[in-house]
Amino acid sequence: MDGLTINQAAETTGWSPRMLRYLDGSGLVSPSRTGAGYRIYGPGELQRLRTLRELLDTQGLEISDVGFAQRMRSEPELQTAVESWFDAPVAPPEGVAGTADWLRFEQSKHERLLQLAGETR
Amino acid sequence: MDGLTINQAAETTGWSPRMLRYLDGSGLVSPSRTGAGYRIYGPGELQRLRTLRELLDTQGLEISDVGFAQRMRSEPELQTAVESWFDAPVAPPEGVAGTADWLRFEQSKHERLLQLAGETR
DNA sequence: ACAACCTTACCACGCTTGTGTCAGGGTTTG
DNA sequence: CAAACCCTGACACAAGCGTGGTAAGGTTGT
Numbered sequence: 001m002d003g004l005t006i007n008q009a010a011e012t013t014g015w016s017p018r019m020l021r022y023l024d025g026s027g028l029v030s031p032s033r034t035g036a037g038y039r040i041y042g043p044g045e046l047q048r049l050r051t052l053r054e055l056l057d058t059q060g061l062e063i064s065d066v067g068f069a070q071r072m073r074s075e076p077e078l079q080t081a082v083e084s085w086f087d088a089p090v091a092p093p094e095g096v097a098g099t100a101d102w103l104r105f106e107q108s109k110h111e112r113l114l115q116l117a118g119e120t121r
Numbered sequence: 122m123d124g125l126t127i128n129q130a131a132e133t134t135g136w137s138p139r140m141l142r143y144l145d146g147s148g149l150v151s152p153s154r155t156g157a158g159y160r161i162y163g164p165g166e167l168q169r170l171r172t173l174r175e176l177l178d179t180q181g182l183e184i185s186d187v188g189f190a191q192r193m194r195s196e197p198e199l200q201t202a203v204e205s206w207f208d209a210p211v212a213p214p215e216g217v218a219g220t221a222d223w224l225r226f227e228q229s230k231h232e233r234l235l236q237l238a239g240e241t242r
Numbered sequence: 243a244c245a246a247c248c249t250t251a252c253c254a255c256g257c258t259t260g261t262g263t264c265a266g267g268g269t270t271t272g
Numbered sequence: 273c274a275a276a277c278c279c280t281g282a283c284a285c286a287a288g289c290g291t292g293g294t295a296a297g298g299t300t301g302t
Binding site: 158 | 249250
């Protein structure tokens with residue numbers, strides 16, 4: 001049973017035990033458990049905890065930001081939905097006549113995209 | 122001067138004028154301005170506003186999430202910093218002897234990465 | 243010139259996030 | 273077996289977000 005217990009992990013990473021449980025609950029750093037449910041932090045988790053602190057500080061992020069980034073990587077439909085929003089064209093594409101037509105075009109395109117994303121859930 | 126004024130844009134998009142100013146301030150949908158400072162919403166902004174509502178609802182996002190996604194696309198060093206955190210290996214790579222050595226290895230690697238990211242700012 | 247708009251700057255309020263602490267109860271170890 | 277740990281769940285509280293409102297003042301159109 002190599003690995004640190006939660007108070008030991010708190011000691012060496014600088015996080016409080018409370019925050020280690022919070023980070024576990026939010027899915028960012030989830031250590032393995034013993035049969036009795038005790039959290040066991042291995043080298044990988046300890047490293048992620050230390051670098052998480054640096055990531056937040058140097059980039060000015062919130063924990064929830066990293067949680068959202070994790071959602072983006074684990075849910076491809078979320079990623080495509082977000083990217084399709086940013087990549088929506090500002091000028092109408094070829095073959096669409098007036099502004100009103102273009103708006104309808106964009107509207108239906110996004111509805112298709114969003115429906116597609118929703119189906120896989 | 123084609124484009125809608127803020128109350129007209131609010132009418133057709135379903136956002137309140139208050140929220141349109143908030144979204145402008147948070148950088149998500151920033152319309153152009155007249156000489157006197159009035160916001161003018163063109164077709165592109167109107168489309169982004171309508172699809173933003175759908176994006177938030179269907180994906181269960183917060184406005185700040187989309188703001189963070191925007192930061193990720195506009196700051197490559199932020200993106201690499203976040204990705205390098207997620208991609209940190211859980212097992213030591215070849216050529217590194219024990220756990221202690223590996224921790225030092227990872228530590229210095231991330232310090233290099235973060236410093237690299239900071240330099241470009 | 244007057245009504246009907248627009249601007250920024252505030253105050254307020256409910257909800258969420260991040261964080262501490264404490265209680266009640268199970269586990270491990272000297 | 274008793275001390276020292278661990279667990280979950282709850283209460284608390286500051287700070288921030290999303291949202292509405294309102295006040296003081298500039299712009300526009302008829």
